[in-house]
Amino acid sequence: MKLAVPKETAPGERRVALDPSVVTKLTKLGLEVLVQKDAGGSAHFPDDAYGDVRMVDDAGALIGEADIVVRVAPPGVEDVERMKDGATLVGFFHAHKSTDVVKAMQAKKITSFAMELIPRISRAQSMDALSSQAAIGGYKAAIMGADLSCRFFPMLTTAAGTIRPSKVIVIGAGVAGLQAIATARRLGAMVEAYDVRSATKEQVESLGAKFLDLGVKAEGEGGYARELTDEEKQQQQEALAGFISKADVLITTAAIPGRPSPKLIPESMVEGMKPGAVIVDLAAEGGGNCELTKPGETIEHKGVIIHGPLNIPSQVALHASEMYAKNLLNFLSPHIAEGEFKPDWEDEIIAKSCLTHDGEIKHEATRSLVE
Numbered sequence: 001m002k003l004a005v006p007k008e009t010a011p012g013e014r015r016v017a018l019d020p021s022v023v024t025k026l027t028k029l030g031l032e033v034l035v036q037k038d039a040g041g042s043a044h045f046p047d048d049a050y051g052d053v054r055m056v057d058d059a060g061a062l063i064g065e066a067d068i069v070v071r072v073a074p075p076g077v078e079d080v081e082r083m084k085d086g087a088t089l090v091g092f093f094h095a096h097k098s099t100d101v102v103k104a105m106q107a108k109k110i111t112s113f114a115m116e117l118i119p120r121i122s123r124a125q126s127m128d129a130l131s132s133q134a135a136i137g138g139y140k141a142a143i144m145g146a147d148l149s150c151r152f153f154p155m156l157t158t159a160a161g162t163i164r165p166s167k168v169i170v171i172g173a174g175v176a177g178l179q180a181i182a183t184a185r186r187l188g189a190m191v192e193a194y195d196v197r198s199a200t201k202e203q204v205e206s207l208g209a210k211f212l213d214l215g216v217k218a219e220g221e222g223g224y225a226r227e228l229t230d231e232e233k234q235q236q237q238e239a240l241a242g243f244i245s246k247a248d249v250l251i252t253t254a255a256i257p258g259r260p261s262p263k264l265i266p267e268s269m270v271e272g273m274k275p276g277a278v279i280v281d282l283a284a285e286g287g288g289n290c291e292l293t294k295p296g297e298t299i300e301h302k303g304v305i306i307h308g309p310l311n312i313p314s315q316v317a318l319h320a321s322e323m324y325a326k327n328l329l330n331f332l333s334p335h336i337a338e339g340e341f342k343p344d345w346e347d348e349i350i351a352k353s354c355l356t357h358d359g360e361i362k363h364e365a366t367r368s369l370v371e
């Protein structure tokens, strides 16, 4: 079977779906891997690093020849229409935002697997691209906070006096938040963190940070948070305001599956922050946790800098691609035998991550949006 790695076409996307080491592993499993020329260039994998694989110049020719296409960013309708009928496509889709792509896949009987639908179960941890890419976001958020801040993170004792360490507050202690905590701690900051899930208290403390108990708990299904009621939101904001006013850097990562980012930081809370304080709003992709965040922009509001970065993993393109490629390898390889990819439909990871197959929309929430 032929597996193709096209160059990503989404604006600003620097990652590539497979790095050279994973291409070698898939070749050893008997797949013929075709790579588009310069596919890995923006992630600093030059064409010659891919060794003996066939490099193809034209994206249309490459995609049209492949039995399996692997991508990072969601495809466009045109990318799907270039594929062979009945071929397989694996990558991120965010299908609720692109029902036209889902319809195009249905029409061409594409078997599609969405990396964001892989269940968060222990056996699937090594395939979990949401986690691998969120960890990069968390790491980079702490670095961005340090960069935008007018203060040092660590305590410094110098001949010119002693500098107190910065106080960093992280809201949302999921995968990204925990990595932000760990990175801010390594940079020497004093870190406090808050989440509505009680299980996070121990995780936050194990990283040497202080857990802020605001008395609002909102455990949802499957280890996720649920949306807060209006009363809980108010209670949370009142309790949070006092802590936030003392923060030098605030990193927000709060998310609820399938919902816009919860608005946790109103304008009044921003105005109560220290001059020169920084907010890094990792939830910008879903609209932001701060009311004033402008996704993709850095603004200043009454002396507070508010940064709303988008697609952070693309900024760490080499390692993000390596991690994503490992996730793809771990997802595909159990189902490759004698150079053929034959998914085991009894496997819950395959069944739950499948978006479309043989003209049908397999993912229920997407089906109800499209039909």
Ligand code: NAD
Pocket (backbone or CB within 6 Å): 119, 120, 121, 122, 124, 125, 128, 130, 131, 134, 171, 172, 173, 174, 175, 176, 177, 194, 195, 196, 197, 200, 222, 223, 224, 225, 226, 228, 253, 254, 255, 256, 257, 262, 264
């Ligand atoms: P996420 O990106 O959905 O959300 C980020 C964090 O925001 C979560 O910790 C959530 O509790 C928090 N949050 C939501 N609303 C909030 C509010 N109003 N105030 C404060 N915090 C709020 O989370 P994620 O990083 O994708 O992790 C979600 C869950 O999945 C966790 O339980 C995590 O342990 C679990 N997980 C499991 C696996 C696995 O077993 N394979 C892998 C990764 C994550």
